[in-house]
Amino acid sequence: MEHSSFILVAKDGTGSNVTKTRPVVGKAVSFGRSPDNELALRWDGAISRHHGTILSDRDSVTIRCNPNARNSIVFQGSVVRELTLSSTDEFEIGATRFSLMRQALHSEMFGGQGENEEEPQLASQITFTARQLRAAAPDAPEKQLTALAKIPALVESAKGGLELAERLAELLLQTQPSADAAAVMEFHKKASDDNEGSPWGDYVPIHFSFDVRATLTSEFRPSKRVTAAALNSGQTTVHSWGMSDQAGLQATITDGLGWAIAVPVQAAEVCWCIYISGPGMIEQQEQLASNCRFIELVGEFLRSITTANAFHERKSALSSFLSPSIAEKVLSTDGVALDPCESLLAVLFCDLRGFSRISEEYQDDLMSLYKRIRDALGVMTRGIIDADGAIADFQGDAALGFWGWPIGDTAPGMSAVVAALSILKDFSNATAASKQQRFAGLSLGIGIATGIGLAGQIGTKHQAKIGVFGPIVNQGARLEGITKLFGCKMCFDKQTAEQLAGAEMFSDKPVRQLATLQPAGMEDVIDVFTLVTPEDESMSAEPEVIEGYQQALGSFKEGAWQEVRQRLQPWVDKDSPSRFLFDHVSQFGSRPPDGWQGAIQLSKK
Structure with missing residues (x-):
């Protein structure tokens, strides 16, 4: 509603x-x-x-x-x-x-906005400090407590912040018998690059909710002057206009009203202003302070509710791409940790293979196809999140995760490899356990790159998301593609491999250097490594094969290709990297091509 x-x-x-x-x-x-x-x-x-x-x-x-x-x-x-x-x-x-x-907030709703329109001469201004209001005695404590007790029910029943503002305006008017109008106005802080002048200084009005008594005979227009004074000072402010024989609070910008109170309420990225106005005069300063104290209490409820809602909204949003522990640390920084910054990062690119093929099979049952892809992406997401990584993007049937931001990590590559192992294991288990064969015909390839990148809330001021930017993103995607050449599930670069060296948790999983490659379209060469896993059915984990391959790779870089073929010949049928290197050497015979510098130049991405 x-x-x-x-x-x-x-x-x-x-x-x-x-x-x-x-x-x-x-x-x-x-x-x-x-x-x-x-x-x-x-x-x-x-x-x-x-x-x-x-x-x-x-x-x-x-x-x-x-x-x-x-x-x-x-x-x-x-x-x-x-x-x-x-x-x-x-x-x-x-x-x-x-x-x-x-009710909507337009400039014409405020006094003094037209070119030839000015607010009446200010007769007096009163501001109250927090200390003064704390010392103010309640005017009608039982009535005020009853009103405050209604606020939780209003919060629960209101469908969003705007409806809550409307309900609070109604409540304030009910509790202020001397007032004829009550308003709750929402403001945002101006952007740092916004140089346009505003009557409210650093604030820009967003919404205006109000309630008036039916006996008010003129259009209600709150004064921008008292509102601006309260917002810019951060203090409860009372204004009166006009002259009087008595020292009191006189007429405001709306005919028939004699005083106005503005109470600023700063909450998260929003600033509210509660505005109360009534006819005649407030004779006693003590009564005025009591009224202001009560209005500030209502404002405190509004501030707490707005802050709590903003916190839970941010937590819910962060939980979709950050692990709970990392999300909690980000929230504790009040959002500063979301700012983009250069960091040592590890990027994991995980691609679902076989998607194009099964898409043709399921062209008449797209919902079933979607569910299979969703479940596969779910395995990738859980692996990244459980290893305290961040989800940067989903690209069709692929997921992009990264480590090293928003919490720094001296060895982000190690965390990325942990996530990769978890993803491969869970995908394999889900494939074996599924009676519906939901992952039949599908497999995974993972590329991991470590280096300096830019991570954070990236985008324009109108639309932004959590992301990672830099050459390591492209390198991670290229490494994923290279897994197809060597018949393995995972490939990573030299910096990642160095972070794994000597780590006890990887002592039972041999790290193999596969080759030095120059991917198509790239000037830099990449030393490509892999980790032998139980899911790598075509890659041998035998120590003899791994050691022999490393010796053959040394000969390959030195240009002794005849020796390479002799070393690899026994293993080409049981070790896919050996098969790739053997076939590559066989294309050229016993000698490398002219200008050989130890790196294989790839012609395709």
């Missing part, structure tokens, strides 16, 4: 009969003389029992007379049966005058 941004007040000619309504967007409000109408106007005999309906959308209100209604709408001298208004205005039916007031 979304309330309209308009309030419609109806009153008779003398002002003794007054009522009002705040429509719900898209829901018709009936009005007429009969008491069963939602807006009952029982005092006016010129209005039919069921006279018509009021329908509101987000930007306008339409008043429509029923076919049998006796009297039409009178608007600016014209007689009509239907009227649509989009701003503050008035019309009449019979002896009843209707005043439409817009």
